[in-house]
Amino acid sequence: MALRTWRPALLIRRLSYIAGILYLVACSGISEPAEHHQPVEFERTLTEVRSGFDYQAAETQALQQDDFANPGLLWVDSGRTLWASECTACHGEIDAMAGIARRYPKFDEAAARVINLNQRIELCRTQQAILPALPYEAEERLALTVALTHLDQGQPFAVDITGKNAAAFHRGREYFYTRRGQMNLACHHCHEVNAGKRLRGEALSQGQPTGYPTYRLQWQTLGSLHRRLRFCNAALRAAPFDFGAQEYVDLELFLAWRAANLPLEAPAVRR
Amino acid sequence: MNRRQLLVGSASLMILTRPLRADTEDKLFDSWLSTQYANQPRSHEGVTVTLPALAENGNSVALTVEVQSPMQPDDYIQTIDVFAPLNPVPHLGRFYLNPATGIAKVSTRIRLGGDQTVHAVAATFDGRLLLGGADIVVTEAACLDFLI
Amino acid sequence: MAKARINIPRNIRRGDLVEIKTLITHPMETGFRVDSLGVKIPRNILTQFSVALNDTLVFQADLQPGIAANPFISFFLRAEQSGQLTFTWTGQHGFTHVETRAFDPAP
Numbered sequence: 001m002a003l004r005t006w007r008p009a010l011l012i013r014r015l016s017y018i019a020g021i022l023y024l025v026a027c028s029g030i031s032e033p034a035e036h037h038q039p040v041e042f043e044r045t046l047t048e049v050r051s052g053f054d055y056q057a058a059e060t061q062a063l064q065q066d067d068f069a070n071p072g073l074l075w076v077d078s079g080r081t082l083w084a085s086e087c088t089a090c091h092g093e094i095d096a097m098a099g100i101a102r103r104y105p106k107f108d109e110a111a112a113r114v115i116n117l118n119q120r121i122e123l124c125r126t127q128q129a130i131l132p133a134l135p136y137e138a139e140e141r142l143a144l145t146v147a148l149t150h151l152d153q154g155q156p157f158a159v160d161i162t163g164k165n166a167a168a169f170h171r172g173r174e175y176f177y178t179r180r181g182q183m184n185l186a187c188h189h190c191h192e193v194n195a196g197k198r199l200r201g202e203a204l205s206q207g208q209p210t211g212y213p214t215y216r217l218q219w220q221t222l223g224s225l226h227r228r229l230r231f232c233n234a235a236l237r238a239a240p241f242d243f244g245a246q247e248y249v250d251l252e253l254f255l256a257w258r259a260a261n262l263p264l265e266a267p268a269v270r271r
Numbered sequence: 272m273n274r275r276q277l278l279v280g281s282a283s284l285m286i287l288t289r290p291l292r293a294d295t296e297d298k299l300f301d302s303w304l305s306t307q308y309a310n311q312p313r314s315h316e317g318v319t320v321t322l323p324a325l326a327e328n329g330n331s332v333a334l335t336v337e338v339q340s341p342m343q344p345d346d347y348i349q350t351i352d353v354f355a356p357l358n359p360v361p362h363l364g365r366f367y368l369n370p371a372t373g374i375a376k377v378s379t380r381i382r383l384g385g386d387q388t389v390h391a392v393a394a395t396f397d398g399r400l401l402l403g404g405a406d407i408v409v410t411e412a413a414c415l416d417f418l419i
Numbered sequence: 420m421a422k423a424r425i426n427i428p429r430n431i432r433r434g435d436l437v438e439i440k441t442l443i444t445h446p447m448e449t450g451f452r453v454d455s456l457g458v459k460i461p462r463n464i465l466t467q468f469s470v471a472l473n474d475t476l477v478f479q480a481d482l483q484p485g486i487a488a489n490p491f492i493s494f495f496l497r498a499e500q501s502g503q504l505t506f507t508w509t510g511q512h513g514f515t516h517v518e519t520r521a522f523d524p525a526p
Contacts, residue, residue, distance in 0.1 A: 055327070056327070056328035057274075057323075057326075058323075059323050059327070059332075059333060060327060060328070063331070063333075068424060068426045068440055068442065069442060069491050071331075071442070071488075071489040071491075073424065074422045074423075074424060074442060074443075074444045075422075075444075077422050077424065078420075078422045078444075079309070081422075170429060175356070200326075201410060201411075215326075217328040217330040217331050218328065218330065218411075220330055220446065220447075220487070220488035220489070221446065221488065221489075265518065270328050271328040271411070330487060331486070331487040331488070332487070342497075353485075355485060355524050358485050359449075359451055359484075360449075360484050360485055361485075362483055362485070362486035362488055363483050363486060364480055364481055364482050364483050364485070365480070365481040366479070366480045366494070367476075367477075367478065367479040367481075368478065368479070368494075369476075369477065370497075371472070371475075371477050371496065371497055371499070372478065372494065372495055372496065372497070373436045373437075373495050373496060373497030374436050374475065374497075376493045376494075376495055377480075377492070377493065377494050377495070378491070378492070378493040378494075379480075379486060379487075379490065379491055379492045380486070380487040380490070380491045381485055381486060381487055382449070382484070382485050382486070382487050383485075412452050414449060
């Protein structure tokens with residue numbers, strides 16, 4: 001088609017098509033920053049939330065509820081002692097920190113990303129108290145984490161999935177529903193579709209995080225949710241992420257939202 | 272299968288296989304007993320071993336041993352031994368008591384490497400042995416776990 | 420740094436049979452576990468737990484690998500004397516931990 005034969009009407013029609021497309025793009029908000037979105041109501045796929053406590057044997061439940069003999073309480077004692085020597089200068093008494101643990105994971109300005117309580121404590125330890133760095137699963141980090149989480153026993157999670165936490169929440173939710181590993185299963189398959197049914201002689205729980213850090217009889221010690229998630233990955237023959245990996249923290253945020261009104265029960269005792 | 276069915280099934284299986292398993296277990300226990308306590312007089316009265324019938328995980332099982340005894344200077348229990356024949360180290364521990372103890376009752380948490388009868392042997396101050404035991408089914412045995 | 424918990428009931432009177440509960444952090448490593456590389460983790464257990472009232476031994480336990488990790492041990496004591504209870508845990512590799520508590524039954 002030679003340039004000489006272009007007609008003004010054709011040009012106007014083409015320009016209006018382009019304008020229309022641009023208008024639709026503008027209306028869909030693709031170009032807008034995420035924070036200005038209204039929070040979307042996510043469908044809760046569990047009709048009833050049940051704690052991992054419900055899937056334990058009576059003796060295990062009794063041990064968790066024993067105010068003296070619950071082995072996890074040894075770490076709570078440790079954490080409180082550590083707090084008294086390392087943290088009171090800035091934060092005062094540990095009991096004044098009630099209500100803090102249930103809000104994690106959340107976006108942290110200093111870390112510039114969503115982090116969990118264990119990681120926030122480590123930031124404080126290394127950058128404020130100027131103590132030597134410790135690995136994620138170190139006794140001191142677990143002790144401080146469980147000591148703070150124990151203050152919120154009986155309260156549900158109070159996590160925010162909007163604003164700066166939204167992207168992490170989306171990623172965590174995506175993780176939960178994504179198949180992985182040689183067994184090609186998503187968290188959803190065991191912990192929602194088949195929750196309550198038995199796998200290798202044990203009942204599948206809903207995978208609720210309300211008991212963490214938890215004393216697992218299998219580990220014979222207190223451990224973090226990340227340790228449990230690594231085990232879940234390995235069980236599917238998927239390569240586990242490192243302790244403290246962002247994938248696990250994002251998933252933690254989603255799991256905390258998914259737990260709805262389930263009360264925190266750290267330190268729990270699980271098989 | 273619910274827990275009750277599992278328990279009944281396991282208990283039935285234990286009863287059926289008891290002649291085979293018990294043979295090994297009894298031999299192990301008897302030989303240990305003879306080594307420790309030679310020919311001291313034995314009786315099967317007064318010892319209560321409290322264990323759950325079914326342990327979900329063998330890593331931490333609550334155990335209580337109680338022995339009937341006045342616990343007076345002229346009649347008291349001196350030691351209580353706990354023995355799990357099918358554990359890699361069958362002797363779990365020994366508790367030393369005296370009249371000041373008041374009541375011959377101890378509690379602890381033990382590891383179990385499989386279904387078995389856990390024995391308690393109480394020795395009186397004058398060398399008599401009182402024996403007791405309890406059967407237990409262990410779903411996930413201790414002593415063979417993995418580190419993740 | 421080991422952490423121990425000790426429970427002595429309150430408001431005890433002379434002649435009472437008092438149950439004393441104890442709990443301590445310790446892995447009680449059996450020596451049968453293997454790590455992810457297949458290497459056996461060496462045995463590391465508590466070997467003895469003893470309790471003295473003033474200077475008299477009132478209770479002792481010899482422990483073996485079959486005692487669960489973070490050992491819970493409870494025993495009884497007839498409340499006759501007052502004084503100080505000393506709880507001593509000893510284990511392999513020079514492990515030792517001592518706690519003291521007052522023992523004061525009302526007359």
